[in-house]
Amino acid sequence: MDILFSNVxxxxxxxxxxxxxxSEIMIRQEMLLTRRSREEIVAQMxxxxxxxxxxxxxxxxxxHSPSGLTGGDAVLIQNYMKxxxxxxxxxxxxxxxxxxxxxxxxxxxxxICATPTAGAAGIVPGTLFAVKNKLNPxxxxxxxxxxxxxxxGFIVANNASISGAAGGCQAETGSAASMAAAAIVEMxxxxxxxxxxxxxxxxxxxxxxxxxxxxxxxxxxCVKRNAMGAAKALVGADMALAGVVSIIPTDEVxxxxxxxxxxxxxxxxxxxxxxxxxxxxxxALEAKIFGKDKESRDTVTK
Amino acid sequence: xxxxxxxxIIGPVMxxxxxxxxxxxxxxxxxxxxxFGRQPEWATIHLYGSFAETYKGHGTDxxxxxxxxxxxxxxxxxxxxxxxxxxxxxxxxxxxxEEEMDHPNTAKLVIGDKQGVMELIGISIGGGTMEVIELxxxxxxxxxxxxxxxxVHDDRAGVIANVSNAIAAQDMNIAHMEVxxxxxxxxxxxxxxxxxxxxxxxxxxLRALPNVTQVSTLAN
Numbered sequence: 001m002d003i004l005f006s007n008v009x010x011x012x013x014x015x016x017x018x019x020x021x022x023s024e025i026m027i028r029q030e031m032l033l034t035r036r037s038r039e040e041i042v043a044q045m046x047x048x049x050x051x052x053x054x055x056x057x058x059x060x061x062x063x064h065s066p067s068g069l070t071g072g073d074a075v076l077i078q079n080y081m082k083x084x085x086x087x088x089x090x091x092x093x094x095x096x097x098x099x100x101x102x103x104x105x106x107x108x109x110x111x112i113c114a115t116p117t118a119g120a121a122g123i124v125p126g127t128l129f130a131v132k133n134k135l136n137p138x139x140x141x142x143x144x145x146x147x148x149x150x151x152x153g154f155i156v157a158n159n160a161s162i163s164g165a166a167g168g169c170q171a172e173t174g175s176a177a178s179m180a181a182a183a184i185v186e187m188x189x190x191x192x193x194x195x196x197x198x199x200x201x202x203x204x205x206x207x208x209x210x211x212x213x214x215x216x217x218x219x220x221x222c223v224k225r226n227a228m229g230a231a232k233a234l235v236g237a238d239m240a241l242a243g244v245v246s247i248i249p250t251d252e253v254x255x256x257x258x259x260x261x262x263x264x265x266x267x268x269x270x271x272x273x274x275x276x277x278x279x280x281x282x283x284a285l286e287a288k289i290f291g292k293d294k295e296s297r298d299t300v301t302k
Numbered sequence: 303x304x305x306x307x308x309x310x311i312i313g314p315v316m317x318x319x320x321x322x323x324x325x326x327x328x329x330x331x332x333x334x335x336x337x338f339g340r341q342p343e344w345a346t347i348h349l350y351g352s353f354a355e356t357y358k359g360h361g362t363d364x365x366x367x368x369x370x371x372x373x374x375x376x377x378x379x380x381x382x383x384x385x386x387x388x389x390x391x392x393x394x395x396x397x398x399x400e401e402e403m404d405h406p407n408t409a410k411l412v413i414g415d416k417q418g419v420m421e422l423i424g425i426s427i428g429g430g431t432m433e434v435i436e437l438x439x440x441x442x443x444x445x446x447x448x449x450x451x452x453x454v455h456d457d458r459a460g461v462i463a464n465v466s467n468a469i470a471a472q473d474m475n476i477a478h479m480e481v482x483x484x485x486x487x488x489x490x491x492x493x494x495x496x497x498x499x500x501x502x503x504x505x506x507x508l509r510a511l512p513n514v515t516q517v518s519t520l521a522n
């Protein structure tokens with residue numbers, strides 16, 4: 001079967017040879033692999049973009065999860081930005097708040113677009129809708145942002161993992177942040193190779209991140225990891241645009257992430273048995289949330 | 303290649319909170335319903351690994367039931383799937399198993415009604431993507447990305463050729479195919495993923511072939 005790329009080296013090589021952005025290579029590969037038309041593919045991505053935008057808007061109104069563990073932080077950060085006293089800067093905090101907004105909607109069982117997973121769904125839209133205010137992209141460039149994140153995510157998913165249960169949170173928020181960094185670079189006018197450098201720089205700094213959801217819920221620490229993932233994506237993109245390169249090639253970074261994930265004990269892979277989930281407070285919260293009606297939810301036989 | 307489409311990475315559009323535990327689980331339920339071919343009256347769902355540990359917090363249980371009711375990953379009715387099932391008179395039970403399976407997110411669905419019972423094992427491999435790895439005791443790999451044909455037949459020479467000829471005559475292309483049998487010369491199962499939607503005429507044609515006992519389809 002025809003395939004344009006299966007790793008980052010091939011992706012960058014094709015983009016450079018054809019003098020096309022990574023997003024365009026992803027669209028063409030999608031046409032090859034799924035035999036769908038460009039129009040269908042672009043329309044589906046436009047729909048995903050619309051869902052992301054409405055999740056951000058919903059979250060910025062202030063939503064709360066049924067468990068009560070998360071909600072309302074996106075609003076707090078937006079209000080803080082308005083005071084003009086922020087240390088890390090408006091754009092970065094805007095991305096952080098919008099990542100939090102999306103993930104708070106996710107925790108509340110709202111409608112979101114997984115990027116690449118639901119647990120990490122805040123980072124790609126959070127960075128996109130923050131960078132939008134700075135770079136004034138066209139609608140097409142915003143859709144292309146998603147294709148570029150998808151190209152890198154496709155490679156990670158096929159060569160490593162994007163599931164917290166398989167590879168820890170480095171595979172989820174780590175992948176999302178690295179994917180977003182690569183797409184920010186493209187939108188800001190960087191080269192395909194600079195996208196790859198941004199991806200590597202961010203992924204290297206998410207390595208080893210465990211998946212330890214308190215009470216097994218996609219809330220603590222997931223929402224705040226989306227916030228920090230968005231921040232790392234922006235910083236990583238800036239570093240690559242400044243000309244900083246990764247000494248370890250991107251595909252080797254991805255392979256390292258995969259091997260780290262495989263060697264993680266299962267307690268740290270989404271089982272809610274280790275890390276923050278196993279702290280005294282984490283366990284107390286689990287008992288409080290599920291202790292009382294545990295049995296009644298197991299069986300319904302009426 | 304486990305993942306073929308960019309929309310498995312950017313997507314699915316879904317009800318939160320977990321793509322592997324909620325969206326992937328809903329799809330396992332939905333595929334089971336499609337293969338069963340009708341609304342089951344009862345379901346016993348065995349959960350393994352991470353599914354068993356965290357299914358309540360992730361809504362894995364409501365998602366699987368939602369899938370068995372025909373709801374897709376983005377259907378907001380997933381939230382009320384338990385109540386909806388009760389209204390329809392479908393009973394269900396969840397059993398958290400301690401046994402270790404190869405994949406951390408594994409579910410075994412036993413569903414049925416007065417006419418029959420079906421058993422399916424599905425795994426949620428991340429990002430909302432799932433695979434069926436066993437159907438009624440037959441090991442197989444069914445991604446759910448393509449329309450698929452399931453042909454139960456007697457293990458005899460020529461059956462596979464007859465089936466594939468009938469498919470080729472419709473100008474259809476086979477994307478993936480597996481044949482399994484429990485015992486030499488006894489019952490066998492062909493799982494054929496194709497690029498185009500399967501029409502009723504082809505199903506009727508396959509049913510009429512010698513040694514074919516049952517044909518069902520799974521639309522993409």
